[in-house]
Amino acid sequence: MTKKIPKKFWTSVFINCPFDEEYKLLLRPMLFTLVSVRLLPRLASERSDSLEQRIEKILRLINECKYSIHDLSRLKSERANEFSRLNMPFELGIEYGCRRIAKNHLRTKRSLILEKKRYDIQKALSDLNGVDIKCHNNKPTQTVQALQHWLIETVGLNDVESPSVIWDKFNEFDYQFYERRKAQGYSKRDLQIMPVQQYIRFIKQWVASKR
């Protein structure tokens, strides 16, 4: 008997990215863009069960998401004695293996690889030569652009708004998010460190109110 594919699989997007404060600048517009086209962002940080092994969590996410976004922009260390981050390429490797070896619905998986500067990945990870990679130059606006193009080219969505409109709406959302949370007693710091699941819930509410 074949196992039933969960409905959520077809709209889920696994985001494989750094989780530091600095990356939130790119992550938040990315989450907004995905939610605004009715996709469901999934991240390793969405749940923090202390007894769950991180790698098990990643495997489950890869298994449950048709789409994935891999940001390899931290491959290069910026300062002396700084280690480059290897979690993202490792998880991309699992995703690639899963897609190639699977004989079921996992073969239909689709991915987006992001880098900071063009050709950076080729220098660090030459196995990926010939693969289509988009770069964001560490800029939130360019992240939205890259993502919007991928949603049209690869996900196959026809009704995606232009990057300018998405960016404009994100700015509007952020203002209302900031004002409403402030009225509820949240400090600026609370908003910065807010759990990603809560942030996604607020985006969903806002997007639903605008439809």
Added chain:
Amino acid sequence: MSVKYHVIAWLNGTWRVRRSGAKRATSVHYKRTEAIEKARKLAKKDLTGGTVVIHGVDGTVKSSTTYGKRSLPSA
């Protein structure tokens, strides 16, 4: 409710002033400071009082200032 003028970093590197709800930008500037100045002028000019909302390059709100309602000169 006061009118809001958003100062937004644009995709091509420029800064725009956009009134809340408007589809098009009120003005486009090469410098952030110029855009803030323009937004302030517009907010102060507004009879119902205006709010200037300054966004950062990441789209998040950096500050929000409301300028008081202007009282009309008595006839």
